Amino acid sequence: MLNVLKLPGDLKNLSYNELEMLATEIRELLISTVSRNGGHLASNLGVVELTLALHRVFNSPDDKIIWDVGHQSYVHKIVTGRVSEIGTLRQYGGISGFPKPEESPHDIFATGHSSTSISVALGLAKARDLSGEKYNVLSVIGDGSLTGGMAFEALNNAGHLKTNLIVVLNDNEMSIAPNVGALSNYLSRIRMNPTLYKIKEDIQQLIQKIPKVGETTFRYLDKIKDSLKYLVIPGILFEELGFSYFGPVDGHNIRQLIQAFQDASECKGPILLHVLTKKGKGYKPAEENPAKFHGVSGFEISTGALPQQFGPPTYTEVFGETLVEMALKDERLVAITAAMTSGTGLQEFAKRFPDRFFDVGIAEEHAVTMAAGLATAEKKPVVAIYSTFLQRAFDQILHDVCLQGLPVIFALDRAGVVGPDGPTHHGVFDLSYLRLIPGITIMAPKDENELRQMLKLAIKMDSPVALRYPRGQGLGIKFTPELTFGLGEAEVLREGERAAILAIGSMVKTAEKAADLLAQAGIYCTVINCRFVKPLDRKTILYWARKVPHLVTIEDNVLTGGFGSAVLELLAEAGIRKTKVSRLGYPDQFIESGTICELHAIYGLNEEGIYRVITGHPLNLASVEVGK
Numbered sequence: 001m002l003n004v005l006k007l008p009g010d011l012k013n014l015s016y017n018e019l020e021m022l023a024t025e026i027r028e029l030l031i032s033t034v035s036r037n038g039g040h041l042a043s044n045l046g047v048v049e050l051t052l053a054l055h056r057v058f059n060s061p062d063d064k065i066i067w068d069v070g071h072q073s074y075v076h077k078i079v080t081g082r083v084s085e086i087g088t089l090r091q092y093g094g095i096s097g098f099p100k101p102e103e104s105p106h107d108i109f110a111t112g113h114s115s116t117s118i119s120v121a122l123g124l125a126k127a128r129d130l131s132g133e134k135y136n137v138l139s140v141i142g143d144g145s146l147t148g149g150m151a152f153e154a155l156n157n158a159g160h161l162k163t164n165l166i167v168v169l170n171d172n173e174m175s176i177a178p179n180v181g182a183l184s185n186y187l188s189r190i191r192m193n194p195t196l197y198k199i200k201e202d203i204q205q206l207i208q209k210i211p212k213v214g215e216t217t218f219r220y221l222d223k224i225k226d227s228l229k230y231l232v233i234p235g236i237l238f239e240e241l242g243f244s245y246f247g248p249v250d251g252h253n254i255r256q257l258i259q260a261f262q263d264a265s266e267c268k269g270p271i272l273l274h275v276l277t278k279k280g281k282g283y284k285p286a287e288e289n290p291a292k293f294h295g296v297s298g299f300e301i302s303t304g305a306l307p308q309q310f311g312p313p314t315y316t317e318v319f320g321e322t323l324v325e326m327a328l329k330d331e332r333l334v335a336i337t338a339a340m341t342s343g344t345g346l347q348e349f350a351k352r353f354p355d356r357f358f359d360v361g362i363a364e365e366h367a368v369t370m371a372a373g374l375a376t377a378e379k380k381p382v383v384a385i386y387s388t389f390l391q392r393a394f395d396q397i398l399h400d401v402c403l404q405g406l407p408v409i410f411a412l413d414r415a416g417v418v419g420p421d422g423p424t425h426h427g428v429f430d431l432s433y434l435r436l437i438p439g440i441t442i443m444a445p446k447d448e449n450e451l452r453q454m455l456k457l458a459i460k461m462d463s464p465v466a467l468r469y470p471r472g473q474g475l476g477i478k479f480t481p482e483l484t485f486g487l488g489e490a491e492v493l494r495e496g497e498r499a500a501i502l503a504i505g506s507m508v509k510t511a512e513k514a515a516d517l518l519a520q521a522g523i524y525c526t527v528i529n530c531r532f533v534k535p536l537d538r539k540t541i542l543y544w545a546r547k548v549p550h551l552v553t554i555e556d557n558v559l560t561g562g563f564g565s566a567v568l569e570l571l572a573e574a575g576i577r578k579t580k581v582s583r584l585g586y587p588d589q590f591i592e593s594g595t596i597c598e599l600h601a602i603y604g605l606n607e608e609g610i611y612r613v614i615t616g617h618p619l620n621l622a623s624v625e626v627g628k
Helices: 009-013 016-037 048-057 074-088 117-131 149-161 182-192 194-209 214-232 236-240 254-265 284-288 315-329 347-352 364-376 387-402 430-435 448-460 507-520 538-547 563-574 596-602 607-615
Strands: 064-067 137-142 165-171 244-250 270-276 333-337 357-359 380-386 409-415 441-443 465-470 491-494 499-503 525-529 532-534 550-558 580-586
Touching (some): 016 074, 016 254, 048 074, 048 165, 048 254, 117 137, 117 149, 149 270, 244 254, 315 333, 315 347, 315 448, 333 364, 347 357, 364 380, 409 448, 430 532, 430 563, 441 448, 507 550, 507 607, 525 538, 532 563, 550 563, 563 580, 580 607, 596 607
Parallel strands (some): 165 270, 409 465, 441 465
Antiparallel strands (some): 491 525
16 A cells, blocks of 8 residues: 555545555564664554554645654654655665754654653744734644643643643653553543543533622632542543643554544644554554663564674763762762663662662753752762764753762763764754863763773762763673773874874774774874773873874864864863864764664774874785774
8 A cells, every 4th residue: 555645645635444565564564674774673663553643634745743752653654755765764875764964854843852742842833823824833742741841831831821732641651661650640540530521511500600690609619629520530631731732542452542633623722632542553563662662773573583782881881880889889879860770770770679769750950950859868879871862951950960070870871973863862962062071071981891991980989970981891800800090081092293183982992993003004103092081181282292292182072172172172271282183072963874884984983094194195905903
């Protein structure tokens, strides 16, 4: 059907049976595509019928559909003219795994972080009203994303403005990990009593018919009405915020979904339509383990087996193991994450120290300020959040932690480019947005052993610390038990007179490989593992700036305001003008999707890039595979 239909227009002419057949075909395409390309499988399998019903009832792109986070938009892409391109999903030069307006007019707004869709939709709805237009605006938001504070801010404002807006709550009881918190419990109660909503109108109409006998009686009846509403009406939270609540609706029953969307489109004011879906629907391994299939790099379709990891542990695993070791010795240590327990390696900590572990839901800002409160009471909080998501809590880091000099440790997983998830998920801004904050220490390990040592150093410190490390496996380095360096202390790995390569974090190994290639050509360079972006090792850097004619900085971060900028500032302050400085990093732009290796090669963050900068010529060693 996908090869014959002209979508999304033809959806309006299909029977319910044909829509169900199409849903099955789309699921097969999703499974085969993600098994090869990787991506977000479980969330997309869960919204097949929901997406088909949306495009059946509404007229995209005239009607505006905003997907919160957007990792569940693969079905939307398939039914809006990109089925022939789905094989390029998340590949360099291919279609994005998230909504991207440059790709299609059906992608109204670029999303990638959670809890933004209601705000965007409200802005679109008010723009429509101001222009005197008539189109529908819909926000599709998951129950996990609804835990984000920005979603509540938008709900509050939308209820106040009373403009026509449809919020579709896609309730699958999960974000990446199982949802936590009071809102999750509230939604669970609604799920358990779906039939109660049907008597809402009858109850309200009955109360309104009771004759009023004086102002006192009216006030009592009004209280009775509110009590009855709280007793029997699901969705009362949304009603009190000014929304008309519909649901819950079976998110895999196309007939029910179409009817619900038609009803919602005819109502005035803000509507919340509560849809119950199953993450991983239609693929048994994903249904049984939706967290495992939230985001995958590929898998075997017949068994659901994910690629096995051989070799060294990941940086994430080393972080988690080290934190458990330290927590056994220090009862002050507590761990906080924002709906990413397994993603940040904290599952064992959560198991061993349940009273000292806090998953706050998708609420990064709250996570940071809660950590500040814990630190104020002499606890030692470690906040583990992906680099790209910690951006959301910039003000809290600056105002609530660093302004007060509180000893909060920020563990920034997935620093640098992360591969096919693309610009919304690359952690290439953290060195820049953290370096400008007074009082914070910023460090990045060259390998998994340094990660362990840096975490131990951070725990000993009595001030804010950011520890950033990349996605993926370590280098297979043996662990050393004791600290081998102090605060702000760099490491000279080799010496040479032609140039000095100043590297930070994962780029240190790349710098060493480049130095090996240069040595083969008779060019000998110094390699320095700088370890710290703040404070820099002034003594070591200035010594080599005066000793060699050329400094090369390399970082897995944007050049604007990053590690290389810090080195330039240091040289300017010291009055060093003659030394040539070359900076390798990402330009002043958002970095596209692609494998880590591809992106490093494109932007010169590999051996060949360093070789070319130092020699002025491209690498021409046929026996060497560059970038591997």
